[in-house]
Amino acid sequence: xxSRIPVRGxxxxxxxxxxxxxxxxxxxxxxxxxxxxxxxxxxxxxxxxRPVETIVEVVVDTLxxxxxxxxxxxxxxxxxxxxxxxxxxx
Amino acid sequence: xxxxxxxxxSHVRFDxxxxxxxxxxxxxxxxxxxxxPQMPTxxxxxxxxxxxxxxxDGKVVDEVEDSRQLLPRTELAIYNFFLETHRHLxxxxxxxxxxxxxxxxxxxxxxxxxxxxxxAAVSAGWQYRTDELSVTDGKRLWGIPRAIQFDATCIGDxxxxxxxxxDSESYRFRHPVYGAMYQPLVTVSAPKGQIELPRLEEVSxxxxxxxxxxxxxxxxxxxxxxxxxxxxxxxxxxxLGALVGDAWRLDWSDTGAAIRLIQxxxxxxxxx
Numbered sequence: 001x002x003s004r005i006p007v008r009g010x011x012x013x014x015x016x017x018x019x020x021x022x023x024x025x026x027x028x029x030x031x032x033x034x035x036x037x038x039x040x041x042x043x044x045x046x047x048x049x050r051p052v053e054t055i056v057e058v059v060v061d062t063l064x065x066x067x068x069x070x071x072x073x074x075x076x077x078x079x080x081x082x083x084x085x086x087x088x089x090x
Numbered sequence: 091x092x093x094x095x096x097x098x099x100s101h102v103r104f105d106x107x108x109x110x111x112x113x114x115x116x117x118x119x120x121x122x123x124x125x126x127p128q129m130p131t132x133x134x135x136x137x138x139x140x141x142x143x144x145x146x147d148g149k150v151v152d153e154v155e156d157s158r159q160l161l162p163r164t165e166l167a168i169y170n171f172f173l174e175t176h177r178h179l180x181x182x183x184x185x186x187x188x189x190x191x192x193x194x195x196x197x198x199x200x201x202x203x204x205x206x207x208x209x210a211a212v213s214a215g216w217q218y219r220t221d222e223l224s225v226t227d228g229k230r231l232w233g234i235p236r237a238i239q240f241d242a243t244c245i246g247d248x249x250x251x252x253x254x255x256x257d258s259e260s261y262r263f264r265h266p267v268y269g270a271m272y273q274p275l276v277t278v279s280a281p282k283g284q285i286e287l288p289r290l291e292e293v294s295x296x297x298x299x300x301x302x303x304x305x306x307x308x309x310x311x312x313x314x315x316x317x318x319x320x321x322x323x324x325x326x327x328x329x330l331g332a333l334v335g336d337a338w339r340l341d342w343s344d345t346g347a348a349i350r351l352i353q354x355x356x357x358x359x360x361x362x
Contacts, residue, residue, distance in 0.1 A: 012319075015331040016311035017291070023312055023331070025319050034312060 002052035002071070006078055006087045013043065026085055033084065038063070042074060046087060052078065091136055098127040099234050100225055102175050103134035104168065113139055116161045123218070123235030123278035128285050135171055139164050146171055172223075172234070173323060180226045180326040182318060186219035186233040187211050193288040194352065195224060195231065195333065197321040198298030203342060205238050207298070207352075209276065210345040214353065218278045219285075228328030230287040238276040290332035294355065301341030306351040309337040 010027040022040035024033040035043060038059070045055045056071045063070065081087045093105035094114055104121075108114040138145040139160055144152040144167045151170070152163045173181065185196040185204040194211075196204050208221035220233025297309055297317045314337035318330050338355065342348035 010325070012326055012329075014315055014329050016315065016334055017331055018335040019311050021312065023315055025315075027325055032312070032316065 002056075002075065004089045005048065005051045006046045006055075006081075007048045007090055008043075008046050009086050009088060011086045015040075024086060033081070033086070039077060042077060043081075048090070093136070095121065097121040097124040098131065099124060099172055100176065100179070100232065101129055101132040102172070103127070103131045104137060105134060106137045106139070108139040108164075110139060110141070110157070110160060113160045113164065117164065119275060119277045120165065120237045120239075122237060123280050125280040128232050128287065133175065135175075137164065137168065137171075176225060177324065178327060180228070180328045180330065181323040182224045182226075182321045182326075183222065183323065184224040184318075184321050185221040186224045186231065187216040188219060188288065189216045191292070193231070193293045195293050195295045196298055197295065197317055199320075202298040202300055203345075203348070204298065205240060206345055207342070207348055209238055210349045211352065212278075214349050217281065223323075226290060226328060226330075226333075228290070230289055231293055231333075232285070232287050235278055235280070237278060240275075290330075291335060293333055294336045294338065295333050296338045296340050296352070296355075299339065299341050300343065302343055303341065304344060304347040304351055305339075305341045306355060307339050309334075309339040311335065311337060313337075 012025045012027075014023045014025070015021075016023060020037075022035040022043070024035065024043065033039075041062075042055060042059065045058060050058075052071075052074065056067065056074055059065070059074065060067045060070050078087065082089070091105060091107060094108050095104075095106040095118055097104050097106075106117065108117060136147055138148075141157060142154055142160075143150050144154075144160070144164050146167060151167050154160055154163050182195075182197065183200075183204075185194075185208045187194045187196070187208060189211075194216075196207060198204060205221045208218060212218050218233075218235065218238075220235055221238050222236055223234035225232055225234065295309075295314055295318070296306075297314060311331070311334040314334035315330060318333060319326065340348060340351065342351075
């Protein structure tokens with residue numbers, strides 16, 4: 001179980017309604033991540049209060065997917081966000 | 091305070107006292123299109139231009155050694171105050187034009203043609219909202235209707251012909267900084283009646299690029315967002331996704347041909 005709490009950095013969220021994509025920019029406006037529906041949902045769950053394990057529980061409940069697989073995928077995703085400076089930990 | 095000039099940028103009323111007739115004439119020309127509020131006024135500020143000082147609400151915000159610097163430095167103080175009072179809004183370096191129910195947001199780097207195409211669009215019957223600063227609160231979009239200004243050019247240069255065909259007034263005056271240079275400046279009158287501010291999803295966004303021929307092609311939303319991000323002053327404060335649902339890339343070299351393409355786009359949109 002991962003009890004770390006992800007905290008959003010300065011990132012701007014835009015929903016491209018024509019394509020259904022959610023796009024994140026960092027504060028420089030140069031870096032860009034395009035999120036699919038699940039990525040966008042996880043991003044919305046990052047609220048400086050929920051630990052990773054709670055985020056995993058919500059996604060598992062929603063998708064009815066294997067917890068271990070979901071935890072791995074979320075771990076990779078959060079690491080990518082951290083690498084791009086879009087989240088920190090507390 | 092009995093202001094010599096009152097104008098409105100977004101929700102802010104600017105009252106300005108300026109005993110210097112030359113500077114006042116320049117400021118009146120620059121802000122002639124902003125003499126009426128586009129939305130309810132929420133706050134106001136008083137600017138005073140003294141012989142060598144610019145004051146904002148009684149506080150000296152700039153001092154100049156040469157009175158010829160007063161006009162540009164007053165403008166700079168106005169912009170600084172404008173941006174400070176718009177931190178909660180998203181301000182983009184983009185032109186905004188309206189024609190009937192059609193609204194165009196033209197974005198692109200400096201020199202890509204925002205001002206030139208705005209002038210040409212006005213000639214073709216479009217309503218000018220801004221060629222420089224567009225503002226959104228995440229729901230609606232409006233412009234800061236400053237007079238259209240082009241880069242300083244040498245004495246003897248002629249303005250493009252389309253400037254002569256608009257109903258706006260055209261000025262040339264000695265550039266206060268460059269001295270011998272002239273700065274073409276085209277004032278735009280305040281709109282008659284109340285403006286209906288367009289919702290973001292009603293806007294067609296066009297990303298401009300100077301090219302060798304005219305092409306207008308659909309642009310995917312993510313690429314359009316990248317350009318809009320670059321166009322933002324400070325950080326965007328709102329989701330701009332709704333602005334890129336109808337996004338286009340315009341390469342252009344000839345103003346008239348570019349406007350014809352934009353007019354076709356307008357026709358296509360109105361037929362949907």
